[in-house]
Amino acid sequence: MKLFSSFVKELKIASRGFYFYIDIFMAVLILAVFLFVVPDDFENKTDEYLYLDMPEDxxxxxxxxxxxxxxxGKAESVTLEIKDQDKEVELYTTDSKExxxxxxxxxxxxMAEEEQEISAVIAMNDEGTFDYTYYLQGYESDKYKNLLEIFHVEPNENVQEFVDNQEVRALSTNVETLxxxxxxxxxxxVFNGALMGLFIIAAYIFLDKQEGVIKAYAVSPSPVWQYLLSKVGVLMVTTLVSSYLVVIPLMRLQPDYLLMLVLLVTTAFFASSLGLLIASFYSNIMQAFGALxxxxxxxxxxxVAFFIPSWSPAWISFIPSYPMMEGFRSILLGNNDWPYVLTVSGIFLVVGSAIFALSNYRYKKTLIG
Known part of the structure; x- marks a missing residue:
């Protein structure tokens, strides 16, 4: 009962401050961007710059x-700035490139040297066949270079026939995608919830230190852990409100919102506890800014690995935000992968509890300092 009263008191105090509304404001801003700016699917077209060094016919x-x-089925005339000059060129737009x-x-x-674009010269030799000269940037892999060397050896029709004859077996069917x-x-x-919570709870602690609230707790009968857990509770509330404010209008009924509640609470608890521990070593937010x-x-x-699957070293999976993102992706897909989500949530709860206990010990020892 005392814990609940302390939580309600902290929630009322926080609602009068600036930090309480940062998460809510960010959620509204993110929702507006997603609704009115971000397209459902991005265009992945590449730009190619070619010069045809051959007779006109x-x-x-x-x-x-x-x-x-x-x-x-047609080309258009566009203007490119090349060597500080506007030059008219022809543009051909396909499904995959311009x-x-x-x-x-x-x-x-x-275009290759100054603009770092894909560029090539296509010439016709004395035998009436095409020669291709590619301008590379220097960071291309040997596999890519070898591919360019053999790409035009066989006619496109032969290559396409070989591709069409390849047997493709699906390892799984009915795969849901986002x-x-x-x-x-x-x-x-992850960023608007856990990471913002890590920063904001540290700001709350430093604000209380500045206003003397921390010293007042040193002579009060209330245990320190209730004060700290009340702060964590406030961050959980703002995390839940801001997260659901973004997800519900965008995803509607697809996610499993009960599983999302579990993961949001446990990740917010973990991040808030980590923020408490970091704040316990410093006197003000400027001193703690480097660590945060x-x-x-x-x-x-x-x-980075989440958006570029080709770069995914094993050590990435040990960073807490990685299983957070994987868990939220599974929830948003609505694929009922509750064993993974509950396992991840349980780990964050256990680790968060250990960090919270360490934070409680730190604050009891340094409460007056």
Whole structure:
């Protein structure tokens, strides 16, 4: 009962302050961006810059072949800035790329060297076949370079026939996927919930130190753990409100909201406890900023692997934000993977409890300091 009264008191005090509304404001801002700015799926078209070093009739035949693959069956004239000059070039737009036909080999080299774009020169030799010269950036892998060397050895028809004859076996069927917009949400839930909670609870503690609340607790009959857990409870409430405020309008009935509640509570408890522990070693937020910044940057690293699956070293999975994002993605998919989510939640609860106990010990020893 005393814990609940302490929580209600902390919630009322926090609601009069600035930090309480940061999470809510960020959630409203994120929701507005997702609703009105972020498309459901991003365009993954690449830009190619080509110069055709061949007779005009051969060039026309080559361009007709490209034109057949375009979306609207025609090219358009656009302006590119090359060497501080505006130059008219032809643009061919297909489903997967935009092909710019340049006016000279020097322009192709410029786009590769100065703009770091994919650029090539296609010439016709004395035998009437095409020679391809690619301008690389220097960081391409040997596999990519080897692919370019053999790519034009066989006619495209033969390559396509070989691909079509390949037997493809699906390892699983009825696999649910998220749109590009929805795939960002797990990262948003981690950053707007756990990471913001880590920073804000530290700010609460330093504000109480500044206003003398911490010293008042030193002579009060209330145990320290109730004061700390009340602070954690306030962060849990703001995390739940801000997270559901973003997810419900975007995902509607697809996620398992009960599992989401469990994971939000446990991850918020873990992050808040970590924030309490970090704050216990410093006197004000400026002193603690470096430590908070390092921890938050470390927690951001798994988001790179989350969006670039080809870069996913094993050590990434040991950073707490990685299983957080995986858990939220599973929940948003609504695939009923409750064993994984409950396992992750249980781990965060146990580790968070240990960190909270250590924080409680630290604050009891340094309450007056």
């Amino acid at each position: 051969a060039s026309e035949i080559y361009l007709e072949t490209i034109q057949e693959e375009t979306i609207d 092909i710019f036909i340049l006016n000279s080999q020097e322009d192709a080299r410029y 749109s590009d917009k929805e795939s960002i949400l797990p990262t948003v839930l 910044y390092i921890v938050m940057m470390l927690m951001i690293v798994p988001s």
